[in-house]
Amino acid sequence: MIEIKNMNKTFHLKTGDVRALEDVSVSIADGTIYGVIGYSGAGKSTLVRCINLLEVPDSGSLKIGSNEEITMKDGIAMQGGKPMGEKQLNSLRRGIGMIFQHFNLLDRSTVFDNVAYPLKFTGMKKNQIAARVRELLELVGLSDKINVYPSQLSGGQKQRVAIARALANNPAVLLSDEATSALDPEATEAILALLKDLNRKLGLTIVLITHEMAVIKSICQRVAVMENGRVVEEGEVYDVFADPKTSIAARFVASASPLSRIDKVLQEDSQFTGSHGKLVKLTFRKDCAGEPLITMAARKFNINFNVVLANVEILQGASLGGMIGLLEGTPENISAAIDYLTENHVITEEIADGRLH
Amino acid sequence: MDAFIKQIAPNLYSYRTRFWSSLSATGEMFFKAGAIAFVLGLLFGIMLVVFRKGGIRQNMIIYQITNFVINVFRSIPFVILLIFLIPLTRSIVGTAIGVKGAIIPLVFGCVPFYTRQVEVALSSINEGKIEAARSMGSSTFGIIFRVYLHEAVPELIRVTTVTAISLIGLTTMAGAVGAGGIGSFAINYGQNQNHQDIVDACVLILLIIVFIMQSLGNLLSRRATNRGLITIKH
Numbered sequence: 374m375i376e377i378k379n380m381n382k383t384f385h386l387k388t389g390d391v392r393a394l395e396d397v398s399v400s401i402a403d404g405t406i407y408g409v410i411g412y413s414g415a416g417k418s419t420l421v422r423c424i425n426l427l428e429v430p431d432s433g434s435l436k437i438g439s440n441e442e443i444t445m446k447d448g449i450a451m452q453g454g455k456p457m458g459e460k461q462l463n464s465l466r467r468g469i470g471m472i473f474q475h476f477n478l479l480d481r482s483t484v485f486d487n488v489a490y491p492l493k494f495t496g497m498k499k500n501q502i503a504a505r506v507r508e509l510l511e512l513v514g515l516s517d518k519i520n521v522y523p524s525q526l527s528g529g530q531k532q533r534v535a536i537a538r539a540l541a542n543n544p545a546v547l548l549s550d551e552a553t554s555a556l557d558p559e560a561t562e563a564i565l566a567l568l569k570d571l572n573r574k575l576g577l578t579i580v581l582i583t584h585e586m587a588v589i590k591s592i593c594q595r596v597a598v599m600e601n602g603r604v605v606e607e608g609e610v611y612d613v614f615a616d617p618k619t620s621i622a623a624r625f626v627a628s629a630s631p632l633s634r635i636d637k638v639l640q641e642d643s644q645f646t647g648s649h650g651k652l653v654k655l656t657f658r659k660d661c662a663g664e665p666l667i668t669m670a671a672r673k674f675n676i677n678f679n680v681v682l683a684n685v686e687i688l689q690g691a692s693l694g695g696m697i698g699l700l701e702g703t704p705e706n707i708s709a710a711i712d713y714l715t716e717n718h719v720i721t722e723e724i725a726d727g728r729l730h
Numbered sequence: 731m732d733a734f735i736k737q738i739a740p741n742l743y744s745y746r747t748r749f750w751s752s753l754s755a756t757g758e759m760f761f762k763a764g765a766i767a768f769v770l771g772l773l774f775g776i777m778l779v780v781f782r783k784g785g786i787r788q789n790m791i792i793y794q795i796t797n798f799v800i801n802v803f804r805s806i807p808f809v810i811l812l813i814f815l816i817p818l819t820r821s822i823v824g825t826a827i828g829v830k831g832a833i834i835p836l837v838f839g840c841v842p843f844y845t846r847q848v849e850v851a852l853s854s855i856n857e858g859k860i861e862a863a864r865s866m867g868s869s870t871f872g873i874i875f876r877v878y879l880h881e882a883v884p885e886l887i888r889v890t891t892v893t894a895i896s897l898i899g900l901t902t903m904a905g906a907v908g909a910g911g912i913g914s915f916a917i918n919y920g921q922n923q924n925h926q927d928i929v930d931a932c933v934l935i936l937l938i939i940v941f942i943m944q945s946l947g948n949l950l951s952r953r954a955t956n957r958g959l960i961t962i963k964h
């Protein structure tokens with residue numbers, strides 16, 4: 374469990390103060406893949422850097438696993454009532470792996486030496502280090518590149534080396550700061566699959582920063598949405614996708630949903646914005662899939678349901694259906710049909726101004 | 731060979747033993763001052779990078795003092811520095827003339843320049859690599875040796891070459907004010923006695939030395955960089 378409580382961090386710049394974290398509290402359960410999403414400057418990197426104390430928050434507290442809680446006082450990390458020294462900070466960091474957008478490998482070291490870096494000076498013998506490096510490279514599927522220099526690797530392969538290096542000391546937690554943002558879609562998918570695999574195999578807790586909702590959708594269980602240094606929305610990925618509460622979360626969801634094409638459809642085709650009926654977006658959660666609710670509503674209230682766009686996706690192994698349709702009928706019947714659908718747990722949303730959100 | 735030199739450079743030939751001893755005096759000044767400057771320059775360069783704002787061990791007081799001292803000595807022209815340091819040199823090594831007396835001013839002349847060069851070389855290391863090392867729990871010394879110095883080797887070779895060449899220049903200048911070596915040989919036996927062949931020979935030998943240094947530096951720096959093209963067996 375990673376427990377972050379009431380964290381604040383302000384950067385004092387010549388041009389003014391930047392509140393990078395504002396009263397952020399997050400708990401991350403062991404073994405989850407936890408996503409953090411937000412636009413540039415939202416404070417995502419600052420948040421994860423505060424987890425391994427590369428950045429020390431001004432105030433707040435941090436508890437990682439069974440370690441004693443760390444409290445921040447005036448920008449100093451205190452553990453057990455005493456300021457943490459360099460040694461304590463370094464030992465905390467050795468228990469938390471981190472990977473980066475630009476890999477940050479040592480260019481003048483081979484893959485072997487890069488992965489061996491965190492193992493040296495830990496009291497391990499040379500042959501033990503060599504064995505561990507081989508094991509790690511096998512884990513990330515790069516055994517054949519052991520003696521190669523980073524400049525000879527593709528982006529995806531570099532990130533694999535970085536992952537092997539980050540896992541060298543068997544950390545329970547891996548922090549990933551935009552680790553796939555510099556990769557092409559194929560390599561992105563492969564790296565995400567690897568992270569998921571490591572999460573399952575090793576029970577690794579992963580905190581994953583991204584600005585792409587597709588990444589969250591593909592591997593995260595929970596997500597925190599950040600804006601201006603605050604966590605504005607937090608929850609199961611499925612729930613956030615099904616029913617985003619804030620407009621920023623809705624924007625991220627729309628960015629990864631085929632239903633957002635409705636904006637385009639509406640622009641190009643004015644028939645839907647006419648006064649014949651009402652354009653609605655329906656979301657079918659896992660608890661209402663399977664029943665012919667639309668057919669039943671249409672019969673019961675004597676309306677037509679004209680499907681404009683429809684989509685089903687599988688999130689965390691559960692289906693989430695989405696549909697945009699034009700309801701035609703008398704205004705009373707239409708609103709009765711909408712009420713009926715809402716009663717049956719369908720999330721309904723009117724697209725009044727011709728925009729999804 | 732002997733006869734040939736005797737013919738084209740008769741004065742050089744008659745002073746040949748002095749020529750060789752001057753050359754070895756220059757070598758001695760170069761290597762002694764160079765070795766000290768190398769260590770101090772690296773040390774101060776590392777200090778500037780480690781203690782600067784945002785450095786791995788930010789300490790503005792140490793940074794400002796080091797920075798100030800380096801700046802002061804960098805702005806004093808070397809000839810003035812030579813004279814200025816005479817009392818200090820005398821009190822440390824007992825004399826301010828000859829090879830022995832030249833080493834301290836050479837170190838003072840060379841270190842500020844080299845420190846700046848080292849600082850630039852180390853600053854060229856991507857911050858991300860430092861960040862990654864910090865995230866792995868690497869100690870300050872670990873980061874200095876295994877990231878900064880290790881990754882900057884090609885750059886460090888390059889700036890060391892540049893500094894070494896400028897140090898050759900400084901030794902000849904020191905020679906002009908009584909330190910001996912090839913510089914004073916060129917003045918006392920060439921210029922003052924109107925022996926152009928001696929001056930020419932001094933120019934030639936300096937050109938050769940600089941050329942060799944530059945080529946060696948380029949070669950080593952390139953070999954240190956070009957890691958993508960070689961594979962090493964473990």
Ligand SMILES: Nc1ncnc2c1ncn2[C@@H]1O[C@H](COP(=O)(O)OP(=O)(O)OP(=O)(O)O)[C@@H](O)[C@H]1O
Nearest residue numbers: 384391393411412413414415416417418419420584
């Ligand atoms: N070391 C620093 N010094 C000064 N300001 C900083 C520092 N680190 C972050 N900031 C500021 O804090 C705010 C949050 O930055 P942060 O890097 O956490 O954002 P982010 O969400 O990771 O953005 P991005 O997606 O661009 O990486 C920004 O306004 C940034 O300029």
Ligand SMILES: [Mg+2]
Nearest residue numbers: 417418419550
């Ligand atoms: Mg960031």
